[in-house]
Amino acid sequence: MYKCIFSIILLLSFGISELNAQHRQAVDYADPLLGTSASRWMLNPGATLPFGMVQLSPDNQALAGGYEYTIDSIFGFSHIHAWTMWGLSVMPAKGKLQPGINPHADAPMSTGSRTAGHWSRIDKNTEQASPGYYKVDLVDFDIKTELTSTTRCGFFRFTFPETDEGHVYLNLLFPLEYDGKIVDAKITRVSDTEIEGYSQQLSPLRIWSPHAKDFNDYTVHFVIRFNKPFKLFGGWAEEEIPEDVREIRVINDVTEIKGKGDVGAYVDFSTYEEEEVLMQTAISLVSIDQARINLETELIQPYAWDFNAVKENARTVWNNLLSKIEVKGGTETDKLKFYSNLYRSYVARTIWSDVNGQYRDPCEKIRTLEDPDSPMLGCDAFWNTFWNLNQLWTLVNPDIASMWVKSLLQMYEDGGWLSRGPAGIEYSSIMVASHSIPLIVSAYQKGIRDFDVETAWEAMLHQQTTPGQKEYPCGGAVGNIELEPYLKLGYVPIEYRFVSNTLEYAYDDWCVSQMAAALDKKDAYNTFIKRAHNYQNMFDPETKFMRPKYEDGTFRKQFDPVSSPRNEFVEGNSWQFTFFVPHDVTGIV
Numbered sequence: 168m169y170k171c172i173f174s175i176i177l178l179l180s181f182g183i184s185e186l187n188a189q190h191r192q193a194v195d196y197a198d199p200l201l202g203t204s205a206s207r208w209m210l211n212p213g214a215t216l217p218f219g220m221v222q223l224s225p226d227n228q229a230l231a232g233g234y235e236y237t238i239d240s241i242f243g244f245s246h247i248h249a250w251t252m253w254g255l256s257v258m259p260a261k262g263k264l265q266p267g268i269n270p271h272a273d274a275p276m277s278t279g280s281r282t283a284g285h286w287s288r289i290d291k292n293t294e295q296a297s298p299g300y301y302k303v304d305l306v307d308f309d310i311k312t313e314l315t316s317t318t319r320c321g322f323f324r325f326t327f328p329e330t331d332e333g334h335v336y337l338n339l340l341f342p343l344e345y346d347g348k349i350v351d352a353k354i355t356r357v358s359d360t361e362i363e364g365y366s367q368q369l370s371p372l373r374i375w376s377p378h379a380k381d382f383n384d385y386t387v388h389f390v391i392r393f394n395k396p397f398k399l400f401g402g403w404a405e406e407e408i409p410e411d412v413r414e415i416r417v418i419n420d421v422t423e424i425k426g427k428g429d430v431g432a433y434v435d436f437s438t439y440e441e442e443e444v445l446m447q448t449a450i451s452l453v454s455i456d457q458a459r460i461n462l463e464t465e466l467i468q469p470y471a472w473d474f475n476a477v478k479e480n481a482r483t484v485w486n487n488l489l490s491k492i493e494v495k496g497g498t499e500t501d502k503l504k505f506y507s508n509l510y511r512s513y514v515a516r517t518i519w520s521d522v523n524g525q526y527r528d529p530c531e532k533i534r535t536l537e538d539p540d541s542p543m544l545g546c547d548a549f550w551n552t553f554w555n556l557n558q559l560w561t562l563v564n565p566d567i568a569s570m571w572v573k574s575l576l577q578m579y580e581d582g583g584w585l586s587r588g589p590a591g592i593e594y595s596s597i598m599v600a601s602h603s604i605p606l607i608v609s610a611y612q613k614g615i616r617d618f619d620v621e622t623a624w625e626a627m628l629h630q631q632t633t634p635g636q637k638e639y640p641c642g643g644a645v646g647n648i649e650l651e652p653y654l655k656l657g658y659v660p661i662e663y664r665f666v667s668n669t670l671e672y673a674y675d676d677w678c679v680s681q682m683a684a685a686l687d688k689k690d691a692y693n694t695f696i697k698r699a700h701n702y703q704n705m706f707d708p709e710t711k712f713m714r715p716k717y718e719d720g721t722f723r724k725q726f727d728p729v730s731s732p733r734n735e736f737v738e739g740n741s742w743q744f745t746f747f748v749p750h751d752v753t754g755i756v
Contacts (some may be wrong), residue, residue: 189402190674191664192486193486193489193490193492194297194298194482194485194508195630196371196489196505196506197489197500197506197509197510197725198296198297198505198507199213199296199297199298199300199301199507199510200212200236200294201504201507201733202511203234203235203236204230204235204236204237205231205235206231206235207231208344209232209248209514210231210232210511211224211232211233211248211252212225212234212236212301213225213234213296213301214300214315214321214481216299216317216481217485217513217514218318218513218514218518218542219318219514219518220247220319220517220524221316221317221319221448221449221450221520222247222248222249222316222514223245223246223248223256223314223321223323224244224245224248224314225243225301226256226341227240227241227564227633228342229342229343229344233245236435237491239289240287240288241258241305242258242284242287242341243256243257243268243313243336243338243341244258244312244323245257245341246321246389246450247387247517249545249546249590250546250547250744251345251370251547251595252366252383252385252590252591253343253347254334254337254339254366254387254450255337255338255366255387255448255450256268256337256338256450257335257338258285258286258287258338259308259310259312259323259334260305260308260333260335261308261310261328261332261333262332263332264334264417264430265284265285265682266284266285266336266403266433268285268286268342268400268419282622284754287305287307288305289304289306289521290583294737298485298489298510299315299478299480299482299485300313300315300478300481300482301313301314301315303602304387307641309327310325310328311325311326312325312326313325313474314475314742315477315478316477316481317477318465318518319449319450319451319461319518319521319522320448320449320450320461320462320466321447321449321691322445322446322447322466322474322478323405323446323448325443325445325446326360326443327438327441327442328438328440329438329439329440330659331437331439332435333436333438333517334435334443334605335393335397335417335434335436335444335446336431336432336433336435336723337354337362337364337391337402337433338431339429339510340428340429340431345370346369346370348368349366349367349368349369349427349429350367350368350369350672351366351367351425351427351615352365352366352427353365353424353425354402354424354425354431355680356421359397360392360394360396360397362391362392362400362434363389363390363391364389364432364455365388365390365455367384367385367386368384368385368386369383369384369420370383370385370590370591374601383590383591383595383596384531384591385452385527387451387452388450388452388455388457389448389449389450389458389461390449390450390458391447392446392447392462393444393446394444395436395444395445397434397435397436398434398435398437399434399435400421401417401418401419401434402417402418402421402424402425402431402432403417403429403430403431403704404424404426404427404428404429405429419680420710422696430712439652440663441613445474446465447472449461451525452526452527453525453526453533454590456714457521457523460505460522460523461521464522464523465720471554485510489506489510491563491611492509492563492664494506503677506517512556512559513567515546516544516545516546517544518542518545519542519543519544519545519591520536520539520542520543522539523539524538524539524542526542527590528578529578529581529594529639529641529642530640530641531594531641536577538573540735541569541573541574542593543574544570544571544574545590545591545593546588546589547590547597547598547681548591548602548714549587549602549603549605550586550597550598550599550602550737551602552602552606553606555627556606557605557609558609560606561609561610561613561615561690563677565610565613567614568606568610568615569610569617572607572610572615572618574735575589575606575607576618576619576622576623577604578592579622579629580622582631582641582645584639584645584646585601585603585626585630586603586645587599587601587602587603587606592644593641593642594639595642596643596645598737599667599668599671599737600647600668600671601627601631601681602645602648602671602675603679604627604630604631604675605678607626608681608682611623611682612681612685620686623682624662624682627682628679628691629737630646630675631645631672631675631679631695634646634647634648634651634654635650643684647672649665649668653668653701653738656704656718657698658716659672660722661715661716661717662718664734665734665736666705666715666736667713667735667737667747668737669702669704669713670744670747670748671737672697672701672749673697673699673700673701673702674747674748674749674750676695676696676698676699677750677751678750679691680692680695681695683695683730699750699751701749702748703754704716707722710726710728712741712745713741713744713747714726714728714741715731715741727741728740728741728742728745729741729742
């Protein structure tokens, strides 16, 4: 009898499991927490929409997008998780006032006058993440925190305990993966329910290229509103005192906080047990007025204070996008991996224009797009995305591919160059070559042609015929820096940096040749298809490897294809790069 009952239970369990699987939608398989341990900057578990300007996510360290899954504490929930960029961290708390979190987020809560600030342990059992939503309980403050978002706005739901010492902290500077500094900031109390401000920020970048400069000077403007009045508004500003000792100056009950460096603010609340305090935010790189327009358009008008409606909208948006690919067969684990990775394909890039199309160009001039629904987009390098994202976007999401091409061409018209990685709509000089070209050509070849084709051709031709600039007037570097020797010799010699650029440039040349052929530009086709074979100038017939070569045409004598100097082959070695001739596989064989 017991065996019979056990069998029935197993069958029922199996049946319920199968029923649940049948009712699961694509969005239910995407897990934003997957891959967030020992990860990269784009792998965060927060709440965002596809290419969201706002990516509300917990932070507990400086590295890897600010979040490490194995760390059981959090010091804030920040709005921007884009390459080299950051902005506006929020943290609810109660009890003793603990301003600031720099420089040691994992230090004890009381270490003298310079405290670690308002970090809290979290209850991992309560941590949940799904596309467009994140939730966790803050153990030290007994506060449940929930996050959801629209493209340019954040929505917080804090469930407080009974307390007369409730706080919400606003941090402008916090631990970052890349160096950054605040050169000017101001936070203003507008009313007892609203705050506005800005933070002018600088992202120095000397990591990826010797040409990199302080390329990304941008200002995060923000507007914040609460569903209940706060009792007090205060803040802090970093001061320089003798012997380079940094000190936080806390100011209570004021209307404005301003300064540079470590600047932040807080508001105080009295709450009853399990009271929900709602907070809405909006950001803009253009102005405070633009942030307010984003807030009004994306949150206030359609949703008012309905947190669940915003959360449900995010789920619907994500499900519609992820459902474009239907998976049949395989296991539930296979589907989890597939849709989680598909989800990541739409969160590592960022929309930087506002809801009405306003944005700042590489020289910080305010411009307005003719079509706000085709936004300005930013990201790190397009380097090697021709293996994956080009195919995904052009085949599955032609509308997204179109958006990207239009954004790249708009940046060319504004700044004179295509960008290899338009972080914050700037010329970052990240990685090498001009691999935005393969994306443009791929889109055109697949019939996505709702952009100015002649401008696209002009931009690609300029990129592949005009030597790059190490110092662009408005910051950063542009173009192919080693193009001059490449045009002269047919390869990039040892005397210059990155001999592997011979292969990178040759591939982009081939892409240009294909565009020329499609546009019936015969002379250009002949020029670029010839240049596409420049990879042969690096091939050593004796060793059968791509081998570094001097300007005089001789190969470097000391040569190990496995152990190559980092300044010769970009993130690889000769053995790997020897096979990087995707446009002429037969030729390299």
